[in-house]
Structures are given as structure tokens and as C-alpha cells.
Amino acid sequence: MGLKEKVYQEYQNLVLEKIKTLQDTIAGLTLDAQNDAKGSAGDKHETALSMMHLEQEKLNQKVKEALEQKAILDSIDISKKNVVVSLGSLVYTNSLPFFISQALPKIKIEGKEIIALSPQSPLGRQLIGKKVNDEVHFNTATYKILDIE
DSSP states (O other), X not given: OOHHHHHHHHHHHHHHHHHHHHHHHHHHHHHHHHHHHHHOOSHHHHHHHHHHHXXXXXXXXXXXXXHHHHHHHHTOOTTOOOSSOOTTOEEEESSOEEEESSOEEEEEETTEEEEEEOTTSHHHHXXXXXXXXXXXXXXXXXXXXXXXX
16 A cells, blocks of 8 residues: 555544534533433523533534535545646655644654645645646745656
């Protein structure tokens, strides 16, 4: 398994773990609300219940976002060798490698820090369509593309 496949798999695992954690938290809140409803009454109880529902709504929105991230990752053909930077490319630069997919946390594989970028991000937009030896300037940095997987 090459580095690109390892990076892809790590990000898949990261998103799946995030979804599972959020869903477990939602299930816990639901259970707490059911148990709390059995033995409480009054304004204090209603306020606590409302706050719990608000928290569940926030968590449901985060689950939706994570599922969208997973759908985008699932749409990537990891076996495709890219000549130009596009969705699913692992871009080696003179600074850091970038995985064009979604804005996700930085990971470390085989001693290399990898940054996942959304194609819609400012740097991602600049990288899309570029080839080996092209340069992009972002903030104060210049990134030269050394290789694309």
C-alpha cells in the first residue's frame, strides 16, 4: 500500500470515528433525556430538557457534516494517477504534502505530516489544475509542486 492509499485510509478512519463518536453522544443524550423525564417535573426540568434538545440538534448538524465529508472521500478514486492536481491528489511540495479532499485535521504517516485541503479552500483553489514544477504563492509562502500522486 502506497502513501496515498495510507493517507486516504487514515482520513476514512478519522471521519468514521468522528461519526461514531457523535452518534454515541447523541444516543447518550437521548437516554439521559428519557431517564430524566421519568423522575422530574417543573421549570428546571423543562429548561434542562430544552438545553439537551439544542445540544442534540448541534450534534446532528455535525453528524450531517461528517457524513458529507465521508461521501466526498468515498467519491475519490484512489487508484487514479493524477497528472494535474485534482480531487484525490496527493501533492508533494517543497514544504508539505497536501491531500486534496476535504478540510480535515493534519495527520502523520511514515514520519510525514499530511494536510488535507478542500478544493474550495484558498490554497486548494490555487493548487487545482497545476502540474509538477508549477508554483503557487499563498500568504508569504511559495509552494513548488514536486510530484503528484
